[in-house]
Amino acid sequence: MKLNKEQLQQINAFINKRGFTYYDLKLEILDHMACKVEELMTADDKISLDHAISMAHGEFGVHGFSVFEDAMKSSLQKRYYKLFFTTFLSYLKPVYLPIYAGTIYLMHWLAVRFNSAELVLDIAWGMVFVLFLAYLLTNYLRERRFKGMLTNQMGGFAAVMINIPLQLFIYLPGKDSDLSQGTAGILMGAFLVFSIITYLCLQHMKNTVLDACRKLEEQYRLTVGS
Known part of the structure; x- marks a missing residue:
């Protein structure tokens, strides 16, 4: 399923609460999160957006975005x-x-x-x-x-x-x-x-x-x- 504007804004708000130093890095993480949420909601049309966001975030591990942020920052720099x-x-x-x-x-x-x-x-x-x-x-x-x-x-x-x-x-x-x-x-x-x-x-x-x-x-x- 394709995410609508309100759903995308909700994912964006979730990411903003975590705080990111670099805007281009934040957009890369948003892209990754949106794709994952869309994949989860396509696989199970009964899952709520909040649950899908939580699951997608949970896949980053106990440290949340921090480890992925460091890896993505290194990738962008390269x-x-x-x-x-x-x-x-x-x-x-x-x-x-x-x-x-x-x-x-x-x-x-x-x-x-x-x-x-x-x-x-x-x-x-x-x-x-x-x-x-x-x-x-x-x-x-x-x-x-x-x-x-x-x-x-x-x-x-x-x-x-x-x-x-x-x-x-x-x-x-x-x-x-x-x-x-x-x-x-x-x-x-x-x-x-x-x-x-x-x-x-x-x-x-x-x-x-x-x-x-x-x-x-x-x-x-x-x-x-x-």
Whole structure:
């Protein structure tokens, strides 16, 4: 049997009472619970909705949702990381290489032309700062109704990734030589390309997750955050 809107809202209310930190995780658990309740009520048309919900919840064991929540959180994180890295690799296709090479060459030329590794460092960090603001504006303002998403943790992950090439620059030896200025330009060019790809991957991943959340909301006739 197909669950009606009132039944779905009752399951949703039951889940809300348990409390979940991440909204996308809650939707995954709602999907699992609704499917299980529907399966139980289809197998026995005399069973009440409350009893079916209780039985479905009981299948999670004595710890209720907690163990399943941890497992689902781990599963979602792995899914998000896989999506991120798959997208990252897609931006390494030959068609994009001329753009990356041009960016790296430009940074190299600026470092040598003005004999300043600090200049290219400032340019690179300025661009990264702009990308960071763009990420905040597009995801925390435009999509502010989707607060408490597990994908938001990927921002910290990206910060760690971006910090790696920065550390390489900090320990670059011989910054006073002409060769090192060019090397610094190449390094900062690669850093900038890396940062741009990371930003694009985060945006793609976040949009994919939001689309999945919207589909689940539509499927279960939910109001966001209800």
